[in-house]
Amino acid sequence: MKPFFEIRIYSVNPGKMEEWVNLMEKTIVPFQISKGAVIHGSFIETSKDSFSLQNGERVMNSDQDTNKYIWIRRFKNIEEKERVYKDIYESDVWVNEIGPKVAELIDRNSIIVHNVISTNLSIMK
Numbered sequence: 001m002k003p004f005f006e007i008r009i010y011s012v013n014p015g016k017m018e019e020w021v022n023l024m025e026k027t028i029v030p031f032q033i034s035k036g037a038v039i040h041g042s043f044i045e046t047s048k049d050s051f052s053l054q055n056g057e058r059v060m061n062s063d064q065d066t067n068k069y070i071w072i073r074r075f076k077n078i079e080e081k082e083r084v085y086k087d088i089y090e091s092d093v094w095v096n097e098i099g100p101k102v103a104e105l106i107d108r109n110s111i112i113v114h115n116v117i118s119t120n121l122s123i124m125k
Contacts, residue, residue: 002118003074003117003125004074005073006072006073006113006114006116007114008071008073008111008113008114009113010069010107010111011067011068012067012069012106013067013106016104016105016106017044019105020069020106023101024042024069024071025042027098027101028098028102029042032088035088036080037073037084038075039072039074040074041071042070042071043071045066046064046066047062047064047066048062048066049061049063050063069106074124
């Protein structure tokens with residue numbers, strides 16, 4: 001398998017975005033990097049647009065009410081992903097310190113992970 005990316009999308013609990021981003025940037029990202037994760041980006045969704053055809057015309061609908069956090073990790077192959085997951089999510093630090101904080105700030109049942117590979121034109125490889 002080619003190198004691939006995870007695009008991870010989380011629903012942050014209402015009123016918790018600032019606290020979540022702080023936890024990500026000061027704790028989770030550095031911890032995951034120390035375990036071999038390669039993180040390409042971290043984002044707060046500010047709005048969401050959807051498109052449809054109505055009476056033959058393309059219509060854009062925007063949703064400004066969003067609480068999504070999106071981040072991107074890169075893996076060389078599935079074996080690396082499995083190793084990094086094990087090193088992160090089975091560690092004592094994650095289980096006893098970080099994981100409980102995560103559970104307070106995001107809806108873990110809403111996590112969506114897209115596994116994607118770059119096309120030839122993509123600058124992210």
